[in-house]
C-alpha cells in the first residue's frame with residue numbers, strides 16, 4: 001500500500017513504520033518548549049492514560065475506541081496536560097487519515113520509548129474509533145496521593161501483578177510533574193528525556209524527605225532538592241513486596257527493559273480484540289534506518 005490509497009485494512013508494516021518515522025522526526029524537530037526538551041514523555045503518558053482505564057471484570061475501557069481524542073475524556077482530571085500530546089499528533093493524523101486514534105495514540109508511546117533510549121515494544125494495529133458517547137467513565141486512573149493498596153487495586157483491575165506494576169511505574173524515569181497540570185512539581189530523574197532504570201536506583205539510593213511547600217504532599221531528595229517522588233512512587237519502597245521488584249530493576253537494567261517492554265505491550269492492548277492473524281510489529285528506530 002502506498003500514498004493516498006492506504007486504508008486501515010490494507011496498511012502494511014511499512015505504512016506503520018512510516019507513521020512511526022513521522023512521529024519520531026517530529027520529536028526531533030519540535031523541541032520548542034524549554035521546560036521539556038521533548039514531547040516524548042507526554043506521548044508516553046498519553047498512551048498510558050488512553051489504555052489504563054481498562055477494567056477486566058467489566059470488560060470496558062482501554063485504548064481500542066480511541067476516545068481520548070475527544071474533549072470528554074481529555075477533560076477528566078487525571079488527563080490534565082494531555083491536550084499538549086494530542087495536539088502534537090494532529091498533524092500526523094492529518095497526514096495519515098487511515099490510522100485510528102487508538103492506534104495512533106498507542107503507537108506514539110512506542111515511538112517515544114524507543115526513540116528516548118528505551119526497549120523495543122511489540123505493537124499491534126487494529127483499534128477502531130468509536131463516537132464520543134462511548135467514552136469511559138471518569139476515575140479509573142491511579143491517584144498519586146495514595147499508597148500500596150490503591151496501586152494494587154487499580155493495576156489489579158487491569159490484570160497486572162506486582163512485578164508488572166512496579167515495572168510500568170518505572171516509566172517515571174521520563175518527564176516531570178507540572179504544577180499547572182497535576183499540582184505536583186519536578187522531575188524524577190536527572191535525565192528526564194532518556195529511558196533508564198534510574199527511577200529505581202534513585203528511589204533506593206537517595207535520601208527522601210517530605211518537601212516543605214504549599215503544594216500537595218510529595219517527596220524531595222535531600223542531597224540536591226531537585227528531584228521528586230509522588231506518594232504513589234514512594235509507596236514502592238514502603239511495601240516489602242514492591243520493594244523486592246524495585247531492587248531487581250535497579251540492579252539489572254536489561255531485566256527491567258525486558259519486563260517493561262512486555263508489560264507496556266500488554267497495557268496498550270488491554271480491552272482490544274485484534275483479527276486472529278494480526279502479527280505484532282517491532283519498529284526500527286530512526287537511527288537504525290540510516291545507512
Ligand code: DDH
Pocket residue numbers: 041042044045048080081142143144145151168169171172174175176177178179181182183184230232264
Ligand atoms: Fe505517571 N504521572 N503515574 N505513569 N507519568 C505523571 C507523569 C507521567 C501517576 C501520576 C503521575 C504511570 C503511573 C502513575 C508517566 C507515565 C506513567 C504525573 C505528572 C502524575 C501526577 C503529570 C503532570 O503534572 O504533567 C501515578 C499516581 C501512577 C501510579 O502508577 C500510581 C505509568 C504506569 C506510566 C507509564 O507510562 C507506563 C509519564 C511518562 C509522565 C511524564 C509526563 C510529562 O509530561 O513529562
